Amino acid sequence: MYPAPPPAGPPPPATGVPRPDRTLVVVVAVLAGAALLGILACGGAAFLLRDRLLGDSRATTLTVEAVTADGSAPGRADLERTRDVLADRLAAAELDRPSVDIEGDRLVLRVGGTGHEDDLRSLAGTGELGFRRVLGAVADQGTGGATPSTPDQGPVPARDEVAAKLGPAYRLAETITTPGPLDPATVRGLAPFAALTPAEVAALPPDMRFRVPTVTCAQLTAWPVGGPATEPTVACDAADPPVKYLLDVVRVGSADVGNAEAKPNQTGQWIVAVSFTDAGQRRWTDLTRETAGAGSDNQVAVVLDNLVVSAPAVQGVITGDTEISGRFTRDRAMLLAAQIGSDPLPLVLRVVG
Template structure:
């Protein structure tokens, strides 16, 4: 049987049920507050972890012949990359050396494309456009990795191509290829970027089966005193045949990303004294050329801009191309930097 409740003895203190309820409620509120604060702490910690994730790119330094560079070249490359990352206004940039490898880091996610661009050699040139032709569309994804293999002798590549090479010589002499000849030129599509670099520039341009992914990934072997072939980053890309370089990186004194009055991002370039004269002479050549009056600004194997020159330019110039803020900052950092003493190959 249940035990009957026993009344408290006379004189014993009585428990106030109302007080018990209030204390219990306060305890629950305090507990909920602790849990809420703990949840906020977890949320804040998660946000900090997300911000610290950042973007990382590992590259390996190699010489033009594919061999490992010396320590001095690696350290110089590290310093130049650090300057480029800072000039590009990226968040918390750093560059660490691990043997012949360099690790580029920034504090925010989603900047791999910028890091890849800043890791380019940085060989800048200004050339008159001799011709242009649309290439086939490029599939999406990361840009081609530079081919650091040794460029073979032209005779080796000609032997590999056989009859296709002889046909290509006739095409470059007579102009545009006949559509029926394109199939016979298919072996050119099997060439590595290093093998493409061994071909005469006019053949690289005229053969339709030599495509922009091959051209963009070529080793940096183009001589400033000879013609060149390069593509832009459009989709589909345009392949350009370019005249000898009339000016280069040594002629640039300043490069700055800025916004125009119309709200467009551009890169303003200021030249040295001798560089200004070379740039003016180049624009005069372009104007005198008649219909082909474009001037290409090339960086490594890429045409970053190919404006039409309508008058002789005697002062500074601006590179425009519907750039975002980030793209303009990165391009200005590349143009304003010295070329790297090595080639960087993306690892992984």
């Protein structure tokens, strides 16, 4: 979830697949059955909204513009629903003196005290949760990290239009069948991909986004909307350096989560306990059974919007609630629980200023 010490003993990686160096192996407690699940905490969920400190120097304020998924102006009912979801998240995170106000087509989030910029960024994300099988993982080849300075929420162009723009580079990318190191001449031929906007990258086939090394995590993460639940997608974690994942369809989603609660465990460490609905528990159990039997390809990604929050390595069938541990502080555990347990936002938020 957030940067953590090196792992004490990570689960076995898939053949030829790199693992981020700065991960942490944690254990999932199974309330029904004796299976264990090792979760690699890949960094804290972080979203692509910049914040501003306004007015009262003792408060942190974030102002965002709300739009619909197609970029049009929202109706009043959607604005009020978005305000209510944000207010619930701020309250669940137990931030000081939280408030969310509607000002035209904008929403103003405010909490008491300074230094809560990252907190508001996290809680203002859409918060759409998905559990996806990891089909592949490769180290990011970019140099700018996983978090760009601004999000891209422009319309996604047609794939043919992007292919025409790339020309020979697109045809070269179609010949790449596996991820990983390529010869220098091939990398030079793929250089035009690095100049694509995040919206243009979103138009590419998922396997191409994954295999082309000049498609970077900075580009992928700048597209804040997660891929369709019914289609494979590509997303990155928040490790340093980040890892790029090729992910299967969503098998367990937000509607399958019954509750997420931050609490200390028996050793006093803060964890996030996740319970599922009846239908969600069956889906989660089926997913862990399928993944545990996949040999070294035994990871499941917990994806929040377009960010891989953690990459579970399944070692057995999970038939009960799950505890996510990552040596969290109390505040970080509260934030993650608020994100996982919250309803998704009905509108897309764009920072103002």
